[in-house]
Amino acid sequence: MKSVRGLRAALVGVSMVALVSGHALAQEGSPFAPRMVINGQTITNFEMEQRMLFLRALRAPGDPEKEALKALMNDRLGAQAAKDMGISVTAEQVKAGMAEFAQRANLTAEQFTEALAQEGVAPETFRDFVANGLLWREVVRTKFASxxxxxxxxxDRALAENAKTPQVRVLLSELVIPVQGEDITPVLDQARGIKEGAGSEAGFASAARQFSAAPSAGRGGRLDWMPITNLPPAIVGQVLTLSPGEISDPIVVPQAVVLFQLNGISDVESAMPAQVEVEYAQFALPAGTDPAVIRQQADGCGDLYPLARGLPADQLRVTKQMMGQVPQDIGLELAKLDPGESVVRARGGYNELLMLCLRTGIPEPDPNVAAMPVTTEDAPAAEGDEKPAVDREAVRNQLGNQQLNALAEAYLEELRSEAIIEER
Structure with a gap:
């Protein structure tokens, strides 16, 4: 059986279908009092609290209260649509769905449930989350698959368009508020207040100098231009929804809450990596060690090994991961670094030197160097030409899923607009 610490670490890597977390509900009254009523169906304070805990265990970014309420509302609307269409799922299907979801963290359903219990999440919360997801999937398939x-x-057109894609670069400012202990509610409230009060770039800069714990605080939180692929994928989704000058909702990462302000965005027509792999070192510095001395002696990750000689093996860890698998707090720091650069982080009793060893982009295949060119409607293939060695069925499925997702979002918006919703 894996340790609780290991199970928690595995939870961080799970991809979410809906990114939600939540806000403390003690002030709302009884746990089973209504928080929202949708077409006569009640969402209770207890459900909100459980959804918060569940998605906090999964380290989901975004404004907790807003995203939790939105997700539970969507669950109710989807379940009502399923009932109207005569769609249901069996206990066996739910059990299989729970196992599939847990497998994303390389756990069994029992191990996953045990890990969630350590975070205060009831087994029924995980089960209901999976059941509602399965119901909505069946609603979408039944209504739109044909x-x-x-x-x-x-x-052909999708393959040709993917050959060259705009490389998006963003100019951001950050504000990082550390979380002390387990209760993130005061920090979330503080972050929401900062967002409301810092309407301009100057206002955000002033707040960053006053409240941010990041090294960028002295610059008003200002970061350098960076490729969007440097950021963790879950953060990318938050940043790309912003307009210049706009501030993100609070983003919960391990031990901190983060706000971003988008100052600029640009794109250049160039080969953009489809995926990014990073190699990074985490060096737990011995007590009394001056981090500045270590940084002066280490120009790259290879220089850390002599400095760690004689120390326990786990004090220096070098990890190679795809960017989507990197914990978000580490990913945010790595996004700002070039290979060989480092940052020192306080880790509760000791300092950790985090260094980027290598960042490798894995680009999309270039059809110009393929054995056979990709054809488009504008340039039909000559008779007898063969298609290039690409998985066309995978592309077909990807495009089909994109269409289904668009239809599902439109249908969900229609259900929301027609629903009778009462917030308590």
């Missing part, structure tokens, strides 16, 4: 048709011409 309407989705992907032609060979659409596949």
């Amino acid at each position: 309407a989705v048709r992907i032609s060979d011409a659409q596949i």
Whole structure:
């Protein structure tokens, strides 16, 4: 059986279908009092609290209260649509769905449930989350699957368009507020207040100098231009929804709450990595060690090994991961570094030197160097030409899922607009 610490670490890597977390509800009254009523169906304070705990265990970014309430509302609307269409799921399907979800963290359903219990999440919360997801999936398939048709011409066009994509670069300011202990509610409230009060770039800069614990605080939180692929994927989704000058909702990461302000965005037509792999070192510095001395002696990760000689093996760890698997707090720091650069982080009783060893982009295949060119509707292939060695069925499925997702979002918006919703 894996340790609780290991199970918690595994939870961090799980991809979420809906990113939600939550706000403390003690002030709302009884745990089973209504928080929202949707078409006569009640969402209780207890459900809100449980959803908060569940998604906090998964380290989901975003404004907790807003995202939790939105997700539970969508669950109710989806379940009502399923009932109207005569759709249900069996206990066996839910059990299989729980196992599939847990497998994303390389755990069994029992291990996953045990890890959630350590975070205060009831087994029923995990079960209901999976059951509602399965119901909505069946609603979407039943209503729209027959309407989705992907032609060979659409596949050709998608392959050609993916050959060159805009490399998006962003200019951000950050404000990082540390979380002391387990209760993140006061920090979330503080972050929301800062967002409301810092309407301009100058206002955000002033707040960053006053409240941010990041090294960038002295610069008003200002960061250098960076490729969007340097950031953790979950953070990318938050940043790309912003307009210049806009401030993100609070983003919960391990031991901190973060605000971003988008100062600029640009794109250049160039080969953009489809994925980014990073190699990084975490060096737990011995007590009494001056971090500045270590940084002066280490120009790269290879220089850390002699400095760690004679120390316990776990004090220097070098990890290679795809960016989507890197814990978000580490990913945010690595995004600001070039290979060989480092940052010192306080880790509760000791200092940790975090260094980026290597960042490797894995680009999309270039059709110009393929054995056979990708064809499009504008340039039909000559008779007898073969398609390049790409998985066309995978592209077909990807395009089909994109269409289904768009139809599902539109349908959910229709259900929301027609619902009778009462907030308590």
